Amino acid sequence: MFPTGAARRKVPSVQRMAGGPWDRAGVDRETWYAARMMAVAIRETARLPIDPTENNEALPADHERLAEYADRLVSAVEDGDPETVAMLLRRQSRSAD
Numbered sequence: 001m002f003p004t005g006a007a008r009r010k011v012p013s014v015q016r017m018a019g020g021p022w023d024r025a026g027v028d029r030e031t032w033y034a035a036r037m038m039a040v041a042i043r044e045t046a047r048l049p050i051d052p053t054e055n056n057e058a059l060p061a062d063h064e065r066l067a068e069y070a071d072r073l074v075s076a077v078e079d080g081d082p083e084t085v086a087m088l089l090r091r092q093s094r095s096a097d
Helices: 021-025 029-046 060-078 082-096
Strands: none
Touching (some): 021 082, 029 082, 060 082
């Protein structure tokens, strides 16, 4: 049984898909995804547990602050913040050299 006209789900129009976070960041979609993946990688790295047996100078509170910063970094990229995306892209180009 196929849904009737009123019950069909609409496919988003091209115009509706425009204005995504990549547009707000001033980059294309693939570039935005690369920046987002970098931000997520930083967030996941910041969430790794600290080994208390090592001579680690970082305190648990420092680690929590880093995790909060990483969460805000991902949110900024997902919101299309152009400065954050540009910062991550500059970092990516430097690490590729």
